[in-house]
Amino acid sequence: MPKFKVVRAVDAFALYEAEIEAGTEIEAAAIARANDDKIPWADIGITTFDARGFVTLAEDGSPIGKSRVGDF
Numbered sequence: 001m002p003k004f005k006v007v008r009a010v011d012a013f014a015l016y017e018a019e020i021e022a023g024t025e026i027e028a029a030a031i032a033r034a035n036d037d038k039i040p041w042a043d044i045g046i047t048t049f050d051a052r053g054f055v056t057l058a059e060d061g062s063p064i065g066k067s068r069v070g071d072f
Contacts, residue, residue: 004056007063011051016041
């Protein structure tokens with residue numbers, strides 16, 4: 001029986017937090033977005049979800065699109 005290399009991708013988000021001074025929570029999010037690269041973000045972990053995707057790789061290492069199954 002042949003063997004194939006398969007990549008498994010799991011949906012995840014790296015989470016960071018920072019304290020932002022603002023008048024409202026909406027303003028705080030807008031300030032964070034506008035100053036993203038200037039804010040000292042603290043790494044608070046990774047959140048994973050149940051979404052998973054699988055794809056078989058060709059001999060050259062490229063994904064075989066028609067073999068893709070899963071959530072994405």
